Amino acid sequence: MTNPTLGGAPAAIPDPDEIAGALRRLGHMLEDLRGTVRGFAFEPGTNALEKLAVPLQTAQTLTTRAVDCLRSLTQSSYASNPYSRSTLTLLASTVACVCVAAAHVSEALAANPADDKGFRGTPEEAASTQAARNAEALPVMTEHLTQAAEELELARIGCFHAASGITGRTRLLDSKATDSASASPKRTRRSTPPARLSPAQQTALRALARDGARLHESLSSGKRRVVTEDGTRITSATLESLRGRQLVHVDNSTSLFHGQRITLTPAGREAAAALSPIRSETTGPAGPPAAPSAAPRR
Incomplete structure (x- = not known):
């Protein structure tokens, strides 16, 4: 310099x-x-x-x-x-x-x-001492x-x-x-969520929106894994794809061995909110209303 x-x-x-x-x-x-x-x-x-x-x-x-x-x-x-x-x-x-x-x-x-x-004794004594x-x-x-x-x-x-x-x-x-520079004092129209999220990305966004997760690294193998509160499986590839889209943030201020907190960015929360709700498997579509019973004849 x-x-x-x-x-x-x-x-x-x-x-x-x-x-x-x-x-x-x-x-x-x-x-x-x-x-x-x-x-x-x-x-x-x-x-x-x-x-x-x-x-x-x-x-x-x-x-x-x-x-x-x-x-x-x-x-x-x-x-x-x-x-x-x-x-x-x-x-x-x-x-x-x-x-x-x-x-x-x-x-x-x-x-x-x-x-x-420079040992003064015999060679055998020198070797033994050394x-x-x-x-x-x-x-x-x-x-x-x-x-x-x-x-x-x-x-x-x-x-x-x-x-x-x-x-x-x-x-x-x-x-x-960038968000501060582009912000308008007036309420703007809600932007559209990122297009074509894979099923794995959608599942990850839902899990992160509910409870968040932590990123850990194994000291022995060096492999990284995502640990969620509800047990939802999120692969490292899915996490990196969401990071590439700036939908999640990993808190690097803590050690990977203690776990780095994974949260949704504002864009990630918006994308998670725009996802279609998961239909329950036990609840089917509502059937037609039951016909009224005939009145008893006199």
């Missing part, structure tokens, strides 16, 4: 969508580094020193990228909206997780015993690398959640601004 006081051009305001994209790319790189650390096979000594250097340098580089994303987000237009605090807090915690992961890799490197080539030092260091180093992998996983999750929060809130604010 160019400092205007030094005669350069004014610095451009960072674009929130570009920051979200950078966070997603960072999340994928953190995932790759986590896989490297988790599958790390080494022998204490020179072998571990050579192998630990690469993930340590990578962790430090990713820490710098995470800090850059946080700084850019605080300077963007997103920081001025009322929903930015939770995302900024999440991103700051993500930076901390990457830093802690790098620190654990450094601690593993610090616990690694150097090969003692083996004892290696055996003592191995569990310590393994524990630090395990902790580093866990911190990298938390950082990966934080990157993707922050990116989703940025894009979701930006679109919500843009839609509200």
